[in-house]
Amino acid sequence: MSSVSFSEVKHEFVRSKTGIAGIGILVVLVSISIGTAIIFPAETFQQWNNPQSWLSYPKTAMPLWVNLFMFEKIPEHKILDEPNVKIQTVGEISVVSHQFNVNYEYDDFPSDFIYEFTAKYSGAPLLQMSVVRPDGNILKILSVSLPNTSEMVLHNEKIFSTDGTIRKNLSLKSSLFDFTIVDSSAQDIIFSKFSEQSVLKGNYAFLINLYGVEKENSFVDSTLIIGGKAFGIMGTDELRRDLAVGLLWGTPLALFIGIAVAVGSVVMGLIYGVYAGYKGKFTDESMMRFNDVIYALPALPFLIILAVTISNSIFVMIGFLMIFGWVGIAKVSRSMALQIKIKGYVEASKMMGQKDSKIIFKHIIPQLLPYAFASIAISVPAAITTEAGLSFLGLGDPSFPTWGQILHDANTYGAAARGLWWWIVPPGIMIAITGLAFVFMGNALDVIVNPKLKR
């Protein structure tokens, strides 16, 4: 191998189209990672496997942009938490009213609606809920009094569209509708035309009033959720998780795993191989036999056993992946070291009494660096796919949302056979794109380092 200087490598790399493409993709991925780390606090990915934190999200909702291509618009899932607040006092009675405006322009009924509130009150205030429809009709759907208390308390409650009182109140309005509404659910009635059972499009207003005698009564928290079948940029999965969060957090994780494993195994292999080649004789022979043993271990079965018996922590996993990654590099760098060690300057420094470690690190390894960088780039995709594969089998670290784990969950819930494409396609494409970035860079470097491939 002819040694190539760094400026030469840089010069040739900049001229290689695939190399630039690889760098370009990598830059995008790194910016996504940095952006994610800034926009989403680290707690979001720690909450990934906590079902409590995803309760207000819809189940297996499509991405929002699907509506752009659909003739019949799919209802979007809406989480409204910024109502218009009005506080009035009429004589003794004070009224706190929250108004949620919903612009409903979809061709299907919402799947449900939930009103969640935390009220601060004393006494037994009355909670009234009514809907102002686009046609001007007002449907009073609920009127309940909150539990009586003599002191100021915080009261948290969820009102579901399946609530019996809502249904009863709506059935009183059956004369307004030209069809029987007995079997219809609350949301199907509220959002329907009077003449036929189809969606009445337009602006709805959900009005929630809290009547009480205390002036201090208020809503601390008030959220209206209109359940739909489309949500977010990437949709949601069976466990109501926003896939965009998982996909974004998967990027820095994949880059970290891939680069850590690649750098680790290349450094290990390089030092091991160079040392064996430089020492020669018995050391070389025995080190290379050990290398053969590791080479002959079936990697995946062993990784699985290691993950199951020792630990599936992501950091331990990176270590295991390194164990199987350095073998090939050690072989190549040994043969390169064999060629370099007979060169004049190495012999000279040996005669001058330089220490072995100094010769290896000062004179031999720097010569192999371009090759090492090419190997790092080439080993990254394999590390990423192997980790993804292990996660896919359910052996990944459950505290980090990697792409492989998203696909594992997708497979567990039968996403492919149920047609939930938005759960399957994006993680795989992300894995492939990340891999491609490094393959491009690696190929470009490889051509420079091994001039034989040039053609």
Next chain:
Amino acid sequence: MGLKKYLAIRGITMFGVLMATLLLTVILVGSNMDVILKQGVTFQVRSEITEDPSISQSFSDPAEFEAFIQDQIDQRNKALGLDSPWYSPQRVGLTMYKILILDFGHATFLTSDAGSSNVKDILAEKLPRTILLFTTATIIIAVIGIFLGALSASKVGSAIDRITSTFAVISSSFPVWWVGMLMIFLFAFMYQIFPARATPSIPSDDPGYIIALLYHMTLPVITIVLIGFGAWAYLVRNFMIGIMQEDFISAKKIMGINQRKIIYGHAIKNAAPPIITVLALSLSGSLGGAIITEAVFDWPGMGRLYFEAITVMDLPVIIGATYVLTVFFLLSILVADLLYGYFDPRVKTGN
């Protein structure tokens, strides 16, 4: 170096690797294995004693009876050698000897389709299916790959060459199992042509079983081929290009022999050794990859068995399957080496 000496050295190295692999596996799962074995003995002794009411009647004090049972358990443990810790040399040696003579014992949870819990029976049932699936796929891949590779090598820089190279790079970036999920989505959900699960639902002694198995095999085979042939074609192309630069090919060109005859008659013959080596290696490599691929398609082979054994921690099956996988892997490395030597005489005589 003579062939015999070469073979002997290779054989010894391989045996050493096999032993090292086994030792590693035994060390990794040993402590769990120990617990399971002891539980088995306790259960067995207890059921034997309680089955015979005359024994329990002969004891008046329950504590005395318990002590008697414990004593029996200890005796049995001692007889089986379970009293020494699992990492004692005798225990490890015995375990490895048993594995070596293919005595894997009985599975803790899993059974073969025929109902046997003997690990040997289970493996004998699953292995042929994995070989069937992956050998079929690898052969198809190799045929397409060699043809496409030779074609692109003969027209370097042409559209077909560039498409092959691009496809090779892109296709090998996707994980096979992910493409498998997509294929199930496309051909089992969108267009219901193939079944989503690759396990035939009819019993294995049914005469139509083979046909059902082949039908269920189609989707996995298509997936593996789709992902694999690009890289193969690219590899063959590069081998061929290397050979096309050799002097004897140039000489043939000058002699006026037509391109097609040179490529398919002379060049491919010289590209054979590396191609066959890669073929042997990829056959064994596919066995390791089978674990994930079979999990996606639910193909009832070694890979899925391995995965199931891991999920329920069925240690005898894990050890048996690891052993078989390692043996296959080592054999294919050896075969690849021997074939290389056979086709390339330089390896046989020189170093």
